[in-house]
Amino acid sequence: MITIEYWLILSSLLFAIGAYGVLTRKNAIVVLMSIEIMLNAANINFVAFSSYHMGLHGGSQDPSGQVFAIFSIAIAAAEVAVGLAILLSVYRRYKTIDVDKLNILRW
Amino acid sequence: MNLLEYAWLIPVIPFIAFVLIGLLPRKGLWWEDGGFYAIAGAGGALILSMVVVWQVLTGHSLTGVAAPSFSWLVIGNFTVKFGIWIDSLTAIMLVVVSVVGTLVVVYSGGYMHEEADRRRRYYAEIMLFISVMYGLVLANNYLEMFIFWELVGLCSYLLIGFWYERPAAASAAKRAFIVTRVGDIMLMAGLIILFKYVGSFDFTTLFSGEAAATRDLVPPDMLTLATALIFGGAIGKSAQFPLHEWLPDAMEGPTTVSALIHAATMVNAGIYLIARSYPLLVWCPDTLLFIGVIGGVTALLAATVALAATDIKRVLAYSTISQLGYMTLALGAGGLLLRDGGSSAGYAAGTFHLMNHAFFKALLFLCAGSVIHAVGTNDMRLMGGLRKKMPITSITMLIGALAIAGIPPLSGFWSKDEVLAAVYHAGSFQATFFILWAMGVATAFLTAFYMFRMWFMTFSGSPMSEYHAHESPNIMTAPLMVLAGLAIVSGFALFIGSGYRQFIERWGDTLPTPEYESLGAIAGDVFASPFTYLVLGVVIVGILLAYRIYYVPGFDRSRFAAGIPGKFQRALENRWYISKFYDDFAVTVVYGFSKLADVFDRRVIDGAVNGFAYLGARTGNVVRKAQSGNVQRYASLVVVAIVVLLLFILFVGGA
Amino acid sequence: MRPGVTRGIAILALALIFVGVMMSVHWPQVGQDQLAPTTEDVAKTLFGEDNSSGYGLVMFLIGLLLLVALLGGVFLAKEEKE
Numbered sequence: 001m002i003t004i005e006y007w008l009i010l011s012s013l014l015f016a017i018g019a020y021g022v023l024t025r026k027n028a029i030v031v032l033m034s035i036e037i038m039l040n041a042a043n044i045n046f047v048a049f050s051s052y053h054m055g056l057h058g059g060s061q062d063p064s065g066q067v068f069a070i071f072s073i074a075i076a077a078a079e080v081a082v083g084l085a086i087l088l089s090v091y092r093r094y095k096t097i098d099v100d101k102l103n104i105l106r107w
Numbered sequence: 108m109n110l111l112e113y114a115w116l117i118p119v120i121p122f123i124a125f126v127l128i129g130l131l132p133r134k135g136l137w138w139e140d141g142g143f144y145a146i147a148g149a150g151g152a153l154i155l156s157m158v159v160v161w162q163v164l165t166g167h168s169l170t171g172v173a174a175p176s177f178s179w180l181v182i183g184n185f186t187v188k189f190g191i192w193i194d195s196l197t198a199i200m201l202v203v204v205s206v207v208g209t210l211v212v213v214y215s216g217g218y219m220h221e222e223a224d225r226r227r228r229y230y231a232e233i234m235l236f237i238s239v240m241y242g243l244v245l246a247n248n249y250l251e252m253f254i255f256w257e258l259v260g261l262c263s264y265l266l267i268g269f270w271y272e273r274p275a276a277a278s279a280a281k282r283a284f285i286v287t288r289v290g291d292i293m294l295m296a297g298l299i300i301l302f303k304y305v306g307s308f309d310f311t312t313l314f315s316g317e318a319a320a321t322r323d324l325v326p327p328d329m330l331t332l333a334t335a336l337i338f339g340g341a342i343g344k345s346a347q348f349p350l351h352e353w354l355p356d357a358m359e360g361p362t363t364v365s366a367l368i369h370a371a372t373m374v375n376a377g378i379y380l381i382a383r384s385y386p387l388l389v390w391c392p393d394t395l396l397f398i399g400v401i402g403g404v405t406a407l408l409a410a411t412v413a414l415a416a417t418d419i420k421r422v423l424a425y426s427t428i429s430q431l432g433y434m435t436l437a438l439g440a441g442g443l444l445l446r447d448g449g450s451s452a453g454y455a456a457g458t459f460h461l462m463n464h465a466f467f468k469a470l471l472f473l474c475a476g477s478v479i480h481a482v483g484t485n486d487m488r489l490m491g492g493l494r495k496k497m498p499i500t501s502i503t504m505l506i507g508a509l510a511i512a513g514i515p516p517l518s519g520f521w522s523k524d525e526v527l528a529a530v531y532h533a534g535s536f537q538a539t540f541f542i543l544w545a546m547g548v549a550t551a552f553l554t555a556f557y558m559f560r561m562w563f564m565t566f567s568g569s570p571m572s573e574y575h576a577h578e579s580p581n582i583m584t585a586p587l588m589v590l591a592g593l594a595i596v597s598g599f600a601l602f603i604g605s606g607y608r609q610f611i612e613r614w615g616d617t618l619p620t621p622e623y624e625s626l627g628a629i630a631g632d633v634f635a636s637p638f639t640y641l642v643l644g645v646v647i648v649g650i651l652l653a654y655r656i657y658y659v660p661g662f663d664r665s666r667f668a669a670g671i672p673g674k675f676q677r678a679l680e681n682r683w684y685i686s687k688f689y690d691d692f693a694v695t696v697v698y699g700f701s702k703l704a705d706v707f708d709r710r711v712i713d714g715a716v717n718g719f720a721y722l723g724a725r726t727g728n729v730v731r732k733a734q735s736g737n738v739q740r741y742a743s744l745v746v747v748a749i750v751v752l753l754l755f756i757l758f759v760g761g762a
Numbered sequence: 763m764r765p766g767v768t769r770g771i772a773i774l775a776l777a778l779i780f781v782g783v784m785m786s787v788h789w790p791q792v793g794q795d796q797l798a799p800t801t802e803d804v805a806k807t808l809f810g811e812d813n814s815s816g817y818g819l820v821m822f823l824i825g826l827l828l829l830v831a832l833l834g835g836v837f838l839a840k841e842e843k844e
Contacts, residue, residue, distance in 0.1 A: 008784045016777035023743045023769040031739075052789075063804045067817055070808070074824045078831035085835035092842075103736030743769045750775045757779070 007048035014041035028097040118241035124148025125234035141230040149209040156205035163198040192247035200244040207371040210586035217582035236262035249308040267360040279356040286353040290343015297336030314386040345377030348405040358420040362476030370468035395442035402435030403543035410553035415679035437526040440533035456525035463518040467510040470590035474504035503591040512555035518598030555649030563657035
């Protein structure tokens, strides 16, 4: 039987992979995808805890975690939409989406 | 007693005159732009002072706890009070200030005639001065006296610098104020020491019961220091060595100012202070010796410098310093006499000389003013032969010169004699006073000599330059005649009633009253003592010497110009280089110090402030490089921080 | 070193910390029959058993948010007209 640790380790590793992608990749779209991965890791966490939740009232299931995961997915979608739109504008202006080159807001 | 309680009106009347002269519109000022109010103010104060003096003469006084005062400031459990204190010393000072003040104001009516608009300022300032001088002599605690002391210094500054467009006058006024300020600081220090131990400034508290309270509360060395510092204030105000240089320079002011302030009243404030502090001084023999030495040295020093002065007012200024030295010397000797010998001869001599000197010095100054007014110059070398043209002035000035030289029966003889006798007797308690006595005799000789030198150069012989001289108007000669009369008769105050000495010795309960001396005894004392004749002889020799050198034509004075006498002459002309020494000292030390302070200020303090700004800018310059604009770098910093925090929490613990 | 290496190490450290912490926590045992809330439970929570419960309103607002975001995205991504 699968204990909750496995799910949590899965979500941690996913989170780490997503973070690595955010910090390291040059292409801005890949960065956005990595952010998505991180969000999904958090969602896995939510669902795992809600699934294994025993409750303090002896046996009552609390699906709030899963409900929240749905909300989280919706928000992630909105965020990606806006993010991609901004990236498009940036590309139009600077003709590049290399994050290393997009450093106008500096000293 | 009732009348004496109105004595506080005495300073108020001239003060009202001051306010009126200052504030009324031009039309309301009438005659001489305020001269009328000035004479009225001074005259009113004179009348009141005479009433007070008459009361004192008939035995009343207002001292001790009976002295009325009103509380001005309450600070914690200390109250600053303003009150009046009237005893025989006050009466003497009142006589001097009121008589000389009124006569000088009358005289100014004529002397300041050409000044037009500026007369108003002059009269206002003179009235202010007279009012604060009265306040000073009537004060019943040291703090009040100090306040008026400072005010008197202020008025002196204003009046010396009356012709402020002249840089010499402005600088002289500044110098007077600053030099007397040095004295004032010392006075303040002395008062603070007294206050620290005794807790009060009142004369009643400090002096009562032979200054028992003061002696109990103040350790003797502190008392000596305090009294020496108080005397320091007198050194400044009465122009004793080493703070005497402001007085000759103060001659830049109008002659009436010199007569009033620098001959008769303000410089007497220092002597008054010493006399007033007698109950404290008699317990400090060291201070008394110090006072005597300073007095004697000043007297001789100033007399020597007067020998070479060519400006008529300078001669009189140095003469004033010299005579003030006599008074100081007398008071110093008197303290020893009182302490060790139970005799108040020195105190009586000092104050008596104060009164006489005020009269004949004011007379001399006003005569000099008359001469300057007529001739247009101060330089004696350009005068001569004025005797025919200005008879009244020349006779009154002759009277003044005889008085100061000490020819009987004029006043100067009696008082100078008393002074020297007291100093000689003090020598039996403290041997230094013998030397000081010899210096006093030498000073008497020099005084006679330079006074008659001045008189001969001015009035006799033939004119040395072109001028149109005429006798002064009556308004100026009347005071001269009054003062001349006073100079003749004030000496006889020694004999009026039960005698001056007995009069001045009435302290109330503060010091033991000595036995009475009959008039015959006093007179007998004077004429039986060989020293009288010694001094008289010395004086006559001085006059004859002056006569020979300056009156009889044909004496080749340039004999003295070369060699050692020549060096001496040059030293005297440069006032023993004291002034030069002070100036050089000020330039090197003070200016050097100020340059040092400037460097410190610019380099260290400004450097520190600028340095901080520079440091901030440099740090910012370095730190701004952190803003690389690279989002991934920012995010990685967040991750690293999270890792560090987590490690911290896990391994180091924490709440 | 390439910046990626440091960051990689940081990420690795983060992951290891997470994993280490998870493993060291004592999770309560769950019986097989008590696993997993049903879909019915999810629906009940989401839309409410009675009139006053449920996250229906929240859902609606999130939908609104998505709509606005999409419209905003479309606007931001439009070509500039010459």
